[in-house]
Amino acid sequence: MLKLSVxxxxxxxxxxSAASAQGLGGPxxxxxxxxxxxxxxxPQFRTEFPRxxxxxxxxxxxxxxxxxxxxxxxxxxxxxxxxxxxxxGDAAGGIFRIYGNWKATDNGSLTFKVENRHAYGAVxxxxxxxxxxxxxxxxxxxNDNGTLLxxxxxxxxxxxxxxxxxxxxxxxxxxxxxxxxxxPYTAFQNLAFNTNPTINAPNPGFAIAAGARLGENFYxxxxxxxxxxDPSSPDLSVFSEGELxxxxxxxxxxxxxxxxxxxxxxxxxxxxxxxxxxxxxxYGASFSAAWFIDNTWMPFFRAGASKGRAAxxxxxxxxxxxxxxxxxxxxxxxxxxxxxxxxxxDQETVEAFYRFSVSPDLQITxxxxxxxxxxxxxxxxxxxxxxxxxxxxx
Numbered sequence: 252m253l254k255l256s257v258x259x260x261x262x263x264x265x266x267x268s269a270a271s272a273q274g275l276g277g278p279x280x281x282x283x284x285x286x287x288x289x290x291x292x293x294p295q296f297r298t299e300f301p302r303x304x305x306x307x308x309x310x311x312x313x314x315x316x317x318x319x320x321x322x323x324x325x326x327x328x329x330x331x332x333x334x335x336x337x338x339x340g341d342a343a344g345g346i347f348r349i350y351g352n353w354k355a356t357d358n359g360s361l362t363f364k365v366e367n368r369h370a371y372g373a374v375x376x377x378x379x380x381x382x383x384x385x386x387x388x389x390x391x392x393x394n395d396n397g398t399l400l401x402x403x404x405x406x407x408x409x410x411x412x413x414x415x416x417x418x419x420x421x422x423x424x425x426x427x428x429x430x431x432x433x434x435p436y437t438a439f440q441n442l443a444f445n446t447n448p449t450i451n452a453p454n455p456g457f458a459i460a461a462g463a464r465l466g467e468n469f470y471x472x473x474x475x476x477x478x479x480x481d482p483s484s485p486d487l488s489v490f491s492e493g494e495l496x497x498x499x500x501x502x503x504x505x506x507x508x509x510x511x512x513x514x515x516x517x518x519x520x521x522x523x524x525x526x527x528x529x530x531x532x533x534y535g536a537s538f539s540a541a542w543f544i545d546n547t548w549m550p551f552f553r554a555g556a557s558k559g560r561a562a563x564x565x566x567x568x569x570x571x572x573x574x575x576x577x578x579x580x581x582x583x584x585x586x587x588x589x590x591x592x593x594x595x596x597d598q599e600t601v602e603a604f605y606r607f608s609v610s611p612d613l614q615i616t617x618x619x620x621x622x623x624x625x626x627x628x629x630x631x632x633x634x635x636x637x638x639x640x641x642x643x644x645x
Contacts, residue, residue, distance in 0.1 A: 275415050275462050275472065277429035277511055279436060279445075280422075281350045281362050281402055285321050308645075322351030324645040327436055329376045329393045333636040335383030337628055342379035343371040344393040346436075350402065358410060364402035370395040376440075379636070384628025386591050386598060388442035388563065389620050389636050391435035399482035401455040412507070414463040420485055421458035423476050427498050428518040430541040431511050431549050432573045432583055440638060441602045441620055443569055443587035447537040449555035451522045451530075451562040453496045456480020457489055464507055472500045478522050478530070494523040512543040522561060533559030549573040551585075564589040581606040591626055599623040604638075616640040 276282040315321065330343040350364035368375075374382050376390020404419025424446040432438040435445050442448045458476035465471055477489035478496045489495070502516030517538055524532040535557030543549050553569045571585030587600040604618030620636040628634075 275406070275417055275426045275460055277426055277433055278431060278438070279429070279434035280425035281352060281364050283434070284323060284325075284350060284436075285352060319354035320351065322349065324349050325642060326645075327393075327640065327642045329390050329440070329638060329640045330371075331376050331379050331390060331636055331638045333379070333383050333634055335385075335625075335628070335634045336631060337384045338379075338382035339372070339374045340383075341372070342374040342376045342382070342390065344375045344377075344390070344395065345369055345371065346393060358408050360406050362402050362404055362406060365398070365400055367398045368392070368394050368396045376638075380622070380625075381627065383625070383634050383636075384631055385622045385625035385634050386563065386589075386594065386627050387600060387620075387622055387625070388448075389622075389638070390440055391442045391445050393435075397483055399455070400485050401482050403485075404458075412464070415461065417458075417460045419457070420455060420482070421460060421474075421476065422455035423458060423460070423474050423496065423498065424452050426460065426462075426472060427452060427474065427520070428500065428516070428537050428539055428553075428555075429511065430514060430539050430551055430553070431543065432541070432551065432571075432585075436642060437606065437614070437616075438573070438581065439583060439585055439602055439604065440618055440640065441585075441587070441600060442563065443567065443589065443600050444553075444571065444583075444585040444602060447518070447539070447553060447555040447567065448563040448589065449535050449537060449557040449565065449567045450498075450518070450520055451496070451533040451535075451557065451559070452520075453478050453522070454480045455482040456485065457487055465501075467506065468503055470502050470504065470507070470510065472498075472502075474498045479525065492526070494525060496520070496522045509543070512549075513541075515540040522559075530561050531559045533557060533561040535559075535562065547575050549575070560592050563591070565592040566590040579608045594626050596624060596626060596629070598626045612644045614640075614642045616642075 325348050327346045332341040346368050348366040352362045354360045375395040376393035380387030380389045401422050404417050404421050406417050408415040428447045456477035460474040462472040476496045478494045498520040500516050500518040504510045505513035519536050521534040537555030539553045541551035550572045556566050567589040569587040573583040582605045584603040590597045601621040606616040618638045622634045625634050
């Protein structure tokens with residue numbers, strides 16, 4: 252059981268060291284991706300799949316981490332096909348990322364991430380739902396936005412981890428309304444099961460965020476971010492435009508070292524309207540509950556509602572479960588019901604996946620998504636999408 256517990260901490264990508272030392276960030280953050288786990292760098296798993304390719308390179312990387320500088324280079328690829336009677340019928344894209352962290356002082360660190368997101372053909376997976384007539388994002392993060400600076404921020408924290416402060420180029424979806432299965436790189440692919448689709452979260456940009464413990468079991472996280480952020484052309488225009496995204500989260504956990512394992516929280520948020528009319532004022536609330544049972548099963552329930560037309564859905568309810576299997580394999584199934592502002596009817600989504608850890612540096616994840624009553628194509632009763640995702644780490 253102890254071995255399984257340690258392994259589960261690595262799988263989620265936000266184990267004890269990440270949760271208690273960083274305070275902010277979740278399973279899709281740089282802090283999490285640098286943690287041993289997901290079958291990518293876990294020492295126990297590596298004994299079964301030894302590194303036979305470029306062992307000197309990985310030894311050199313390890314020597315850097317011992318000097319307080321850690322980094323990864325990875326590439327993710329996603330291919331999707333559907334039976335929709337509209338659109339292209341298939342989509343594919345990739346993400347190349349370089350990311351890392353420099354621990355400059357005992358309580359301060361600099362985090363960075365640069366990535367290139369690209370489509371292989373006419374449609375990127377992130378837009379594949381719209382292309383086939385569904386109000387859905389079935390390939391979260393796999394867009395065609397080019398080269399992006401998604402992280403460049405400073406983290407300062409208290410000696411005992413009681414509070415954490417961040418400032419710089421931040422992706423608020425790394426910590427706003429997250430849970431253990433939130434990452435589109437290692438878990439669910441549909442936005443319905445990632446950051447709550449009723450939240451009008453901005454693109455990565457200049458932001459200030461802080462988190463604090465409230466006793467042994469409660470915590471609070473708040474953020475103020477540029478509502479008009481563009482990571483392909485980062486700037487500080489928020490100081491002149493003053494259009495902001497704000498969030499406040501209050502949560503309960505079984506212990507501060509299990510903040511992303513056993514977690515129940517309420518998130519409130521507000522996004523200013525754009526003066527140019529491109530975005531209305533939007534605000535809402537979301538609730539999330541997930542609990543890691545026997546370090547094997549993670550059932551979850553998530554719901555949200557918003558006012559305005561900027562978020563994907565006006566109302567959304569999701570539920571499902573994750574199962575952490577042999578080595579660092581992961582299976583998951585989720586169910587979502589949603590309504591959108593200004594569109595009659597509702598839409599239901601089911602996603603199921605199984606993530607195979609093929610080697611220390613390679614994951615393969617087949618999945619299927621079923622969308623009932625697609626809101627943008629009322630003549631269709633359903634759409635089924637099949638996906639195959641791969642991730643390789645260097």
